Amino acid sequence: MKLEEAKIKYIHTWGSLATSWGINKTMAQVHALLLVSTKPLSAEEIMEALQISRGNVNMNVRALIDWGIVRKEFVVGERKEFFVADKDIWELFKQITKERKKREIEPVLRVLDELQHIEDNSYDAVQFKKVLHDLSSVTTTVNGILDKAIRADEHWLLSNFTKIIKK
Amino acid sequence: MKLEEAKIKYIHTWGSLATSWGINKTMAQVHALLLVSTKPLSAEEIMEALQISRGNVNMNVRALIDWGIVRKEFVVGERKEFFVADKDIWELFKQITKERKKREIEPVLRVLDELQHIEDNSYDAVQFKKVLHDLSSVTTTVNGILDKAIRADEHWLLSNFTKIIKK
DNA sequence: TTTTATTTTCAATAATTATTGAAAGTTTTA
DNA sequence: TAAAACTTTCAATAATTATTGAAAATAAAA
Numbered sequence: 001m002k003l004e005e006a007k008i009k010y011i012h013t014w015g016s017l018a019t020s021w022g023i024n025k026t027m028a029q030v031h032a033l034l035l036v037s038t039k040p041l042s043a044e045e046i047m048e049a050l051q052i053s054r055g056n057v058n059m060n061v062r063a064l065i066d067w068g069i070v071r072k073e074f075v076v077g078e079r080k081e082f083f084v085a086d087k088d089i090w091e092l093f094k095q096i097t098k099e100r101k102k103r104e105i106e107p108v109l110r111v112l113d114e115l116q117h118i119e120d121n122s123y124d125a126v127q128f129k130k131v132l133h134d135l136s137s138v139t140t141t142v143n144g145i146l147d148k149a150i151r152a153d154e155h156w157l158l159s160n161f162t163k164i165i166k167k
Numbered sequence: 168m169k170l171e172e173a174k175i176k177y178i179h180t181w182g183s184l185a186t187s188w189g190i191n192k193t194m195a196q197v198h199a200l201l202l203v204s205t206k207p208l209s210a211e212e213i214m215e216a217l218q219i220s221r222g223n224v225n226m227n228v229r230a231l232i233d234w235g236i237v238r239k240e241f242v243v244g245e246r247k248e249f250f251v252a253d254k255d256i257w258e259l260f261k262q263i264t265k266e267r268k269k270r271e272i273e274p275v276l277r278v279l280d281e282l283q284h285i286e287d288n289s290y291d292a293v294q295f296k297k298v299l300h301d302l303s304s305v306t307t308t309v310n311g312i313l314d315k316a317i318r319a320d321e322h323w324l325l326s327n328f329t330k331i332i333k334k
Numbered sequence: 335t336t337t338t339a340t341t342t343t344c345a346a347t348a349a350t351t352a353t354t355g356a357a358a359g360t361t362t363t364a
Numbered sequence: 365t366a367a368a369a370c371t372t373t374c375a376a377t378a379a380t381t382a383t384t385g386a387a388a389a390t391a392a393a394a
Contacts, residue, residue: 001282001284001285002285002287003285003287003289003291003292003295006282006285006295007295009278009282010278010279010282010295010299013275013278013279014275017271017272017275019189019380020189020267020270020271021188021189021271022186022187022188022189024351024352025352026352026353035298036294036295036298038290038291038294043370043371052353052354053353053354053355054354054355054371054372055353055354055355055356055372055373055374056352056353056354058371058372058373059352059353059372059373062372079361079362079363079369079370080369080370080371081370081371087297087298087301088301089298089301089302089304089305090301090305093305093309103187104184104187104188105184108180108181108184111176111177111180112177112180115168115173115176115177117168118168118169118170118173120169120170122170123205124170124205125170127203127205128170128173128174128177128203130254131202131203131254131256132177134254134255134256134257135256138256138257138260142260186350191381191382192382193382193383210340210341219383219384220383220384220385221341221342221384221385222342222343222344222383222384222385222386223382223383223384225341225342225343226342226343226382226383229342246339246340246391246392246393247339247340247341248340248341
């Protein structure tokens with residue numbers, strides 16, 4: 001297999017993994033492209049490489065910048081903007097985790113907590129509260145793991161979990 | 168807030184979390200409904216409660232059964248099928264994790280590994296292999312954590328991670 | 335066996351989500 | 365200032381994914 005071919009295959013693989021986890025395919029592909037590129041890329045170059053429209057590139061690059069995993073880079077003698085993705089994939093993992101935690105998991109925890117406070121002590125209601133409680137404990141635990149991972153040093157997750165897993 | 172109202176809110180909240188993680192909304196809602204129900208439910212009752220079609224109920228209930236988190240239950244004097252979801256949500260978490268790991272993460276690891284074997288030692292290729300390697304280590308670690316979690320006792324994840332997180 | 339109850343399937347359709355492309359907006363240069 | 369270079373926006377459209385509903389299949393009862 002040739003290098004270019006391998007890069008394309010990687011970009012596609014990553015895109016399809018993203019899709020099944022509810023992340024926009026193009027966003028994942030743009031990020032993957034920037035990761036394997038040895039130089040900053042302009043909107044044109046991304047359009048060309050992934051065969052997508054200018055608007056699509058713009059939207060997804062902005063989103064990646066919002067997520068803090070892609071940044072603009074100035075290129076001497078060039079007027080247009082160029083983009084790079086830093087190569088530390090732990091950082092990527094942390095950023096994505098952090099955002100999703102905040103956007104998706106925390107709001108659910110708030111709702112679950114609120115629902116605990118219904119004033120009803122019938123058998124049904126107690127059963128319901130029990131389910132909610134279990135659900136909260138799973139969600140809280142997952143949330144806590146993610147929290148710890150994103151606060152810690154870059155390689156905390158790798159070094160610590162590796163030990164735990166191997167014990 | 169009334170109990171019924173709370174149940175509905177819970178079912179909806181769960182459905183929307185599922186959606187953002189690439190899981191079918193109805194599937195999550197059917198599961199949630201069965202979890203908070205104090206008795207086994209028939210297809211009709213699910214249709215009624217969630218206002219969805221017979222076909223939709225059938226497809227999603229089958230999928231939940233395939234995932235091993237819902238099962239049929241025989242009801243005396245009734246000819247039709249009834250369904251229940253066992254109340255342990257750790258089991259749900261484990262099953263979902265297990266399936267997604269197998270269906271989505273493992274295939275990606277195989278592709279990443281295959282791509283490592285390109286015979287090219289140019290600067291570009293070496294950089295690319297570096298990115299792939301980092302990516303594999305993140306993916307492998309995540310995979311390993313999930314693996315451990317699903318193999319262990321039901322409450323391993325809760326008890327162990329809670330300690331770790333609080334340390 | 336025939337009838338009736340129930341489940342399954344799947345083509346058609348609806349709903350959702352992603353993408354385009356051209357117009358409007360912004361910034362830089364002349 | 366005006367023109368050129370470039371970026372952003374967003375209504376229209378395409379692509380994807382979920383849902384319906386009725387016909388076919390299956391199972392139970394008469």
